[in-house]
Amino acid sequence: MPSGTLKTAVAYPSVPDAYSDEACANPCASLRLSPLASEIDSEDNWPQRLSGGEQQRLAIARVLLEKPDWLFLDEATSALDEELEAEIYRIVIETLPETTIVSIGHCRAARYRLTS
Numbered sequence: 001m002p003s004g005t006l007k008t009a010v011a012y013p014s015v016p017d018a019y020s021d022e023a024c025a026n027p028c029a030s031l032r033l034s035p036l037a038s039e040i041d042s043e044d045n046w047p048q049r050l051s052g053g054e055q056q057r058l059a060i061a062r063v064l065l066e067k068p069d070w071l072f073l074d075e076a077t078s079a080l081d082e083e084l085e086a087e088i089y090r091i092v093i094e095t096l097p098e099t100t101i102v103s104i105g106h107c108r109a110a111r112y113r114l115t116s
Contacts (some may be wrong), residue, residue, distance in 0.1 A: 001043045001046055001047045001050075001055060001058070001059075002046070003044070003045045003046060003047070004043055004046075005040070005041050005042060006024075006028075006036060006039050006041070006044070006046065007019070007021060007024045007040045007041060007059065008041050009046045009058060010024040010027070010028065010040075010058065010061050010065060011062075011065065012019075012026060012062065012063060014066070016096055018049055019065060021040045022067065023065065024040055024061075025037040025038075025040045026062050027060075027061035027062075027064035027065055028040075028057075028058070030059055030064070030095075031057040031058075031061055031064075031088065032057065032087075032089065033057055033058065033061065033082065034055075036058075046058070046114065047061050051079070051082070053078035053079040055079075056076060056077060056078070056080060057080075058080050058089065059076065060076065060088055060091075060092060063092065063096070064091070064092070064095050064096070066095060067099070068096075068099055069098070069099060069100065070099065070100050071092070071096070071099050071100070071101045071102070072102045073101065073102070073103040073104065073105070074104065074105075074106075075104065075105055076105070077089070077105065077107075078105065078106070080112050090104075114115070
């Protein structure tokens with residue numbers, strides 16, 4: 001996760017100018033990172049400032065922004081509680097209905113039906 005503006009971290013690996021501030025803030029807000037969404041132009045050392053769960057949700061925000069055809073997740077929600085993990089998977093599935101998702105994790109992740 002790069003340091004710099006939050007927009008840089010959300011847009012990574014793309015350049016921040018590839019997306020509007022609103023386009024970068026929206027996925028943050030939907031992933032329970034609303035306080036961060038208002039700091040889209042703030043510079044900080046995000047890897048130090050954010051908790052493990054916040055970093056994982058920020059990585060998912062990147063996915064929602066990029067809209068890949070394929071998504072491979074390896075322990076992508078390991079720092080989240082079960083309720084938030086289920087919500088994150090629901091958001092990813094609803095937002096990216098055309099994306100094929102391969103998720104590897106511990107037993108609790110197996111409970112979620114990732115195909116629709």
